[in-house]
Amino acid sequence: MQDLSELIESARKDFAAAEQPAALEDAKARYIGKTGQITVLMKALGQLAPEERRSRGQEINRAKAAIEAALNARREALAEEELRKKLESEAIDVTLPGRGRTPGGIHPVMRTWMRIEEIFRSIGFDVADGPEIESDWFSFTALNNPPNHPARSMQDTFYVDRTDAEGRQLPLRPHTSPMQVRYARTHEAPIKVIAPGRTYRVDSDATHSPMFHQVEGLWIDENVSFTDLKGVYSNFLRCFFETNDLVVRFRPSYFPFTEPSVEVDMMFTSGPRKGKWLEISGAGEVHPNVVRNYGLDPEKHIGFAFGSGLERLTMLRYGIDDLRLFFEGDLRFLRQFN
Ligand code: DAH
Secondary structure, three states, rough: OOHHHHHHHHHHHHHHHHHOOOHHHHHHHHHOOOOOHHHHHHHHHHHOHHHHHHHHHHHHHHHHHHHHHHHHHHHHOOOOOOOHHHHOOOOOOOOOOOOOOOOOOHHHHHHHHHHHHHHHHOOEEEOOOOOOEEOOHHOOOHOOOOOOOOOOOOOOOEEEEEEEOOOEEEEEOOOHHHHHEEEEEEEHEEEEEEEEEEOOOOOOOOOOOOOOEEEEEEEEEOOHHHHHHHHHHHHHHHHHHHHEEEEEEEEOOOOOEEEEEEEEEEOOOOOEEEEEEEEEEEEEEEHHHHHHOOOOOOOOEEEEEEEEEHHHHHHHOOOOOOOOOHHHHHHHHHHOOO
């Protein structure tokens, strides 16, 4: 008859050799599973003589209890080992230095935007914001553009796949000038406002990007003249570039929404960019038709408007010669401004 102490010993060894819970359960099956050795011995009891059966049965039960005890002890040991490993791998060394966090910075074009708001607020201008998906009317018609003006064409302007009530496709605003009309129609004169924001045109090279920024300015009262435009805009440039060493000229030009119209050029009279004229903005006295579209009487209300590119101003302020740098998100470039 099989020596049960050997069987117990062999189970203990097998359990001790199991390194994983799954291996331990396999080992268990070999002894006390459905076809395990203990189970087989139990089943064989029936073939013994009755007097032998009783003592042998007790012996097998004791062996089974011993094997179960060994199994449970090993289960606990494995569970403990697993917990120990987990704690070890997840331990935090609180004495290590922190990883540190790099704070975000302000994009140079945004910095320009903020500075412009600050400068114009300081002389009593409101700051307005408006939709980037505009209507054809606000973008062109209200600004005195003739129906076949090239700016309307698909080559210059992006359109979205939606139409307005008249069946005209909606443009992505190609300039901030619609904000003149939007603001003037919803505010009482006198009007003093700037509207900085994103604008869109089908254009892409070193000095043009399909998305860019402009700031629109508008001052309407009963006597705001071209002289006021010259004074306000020249003063703005001196504040923005933080220097008096610049000269400003107002060169005759054409825009449908102003009369007279000018392009504003400036020249630094010192520093590395001394002596070169740089185009910086469109401007003019608002055309009577546009004043009418504001809902005002051009016989009574008059004033100036301007529209300047924020990328342009930023490039001049920092001496950047490729506009695409603004949109590439290269931190080596951007970090220089923070
Ligand atoms: N909207 C013009 C453009 O995008 C710029 C401009 C010119 C705006 C003259 C004005 C203005 O308000 O008076 O090219």
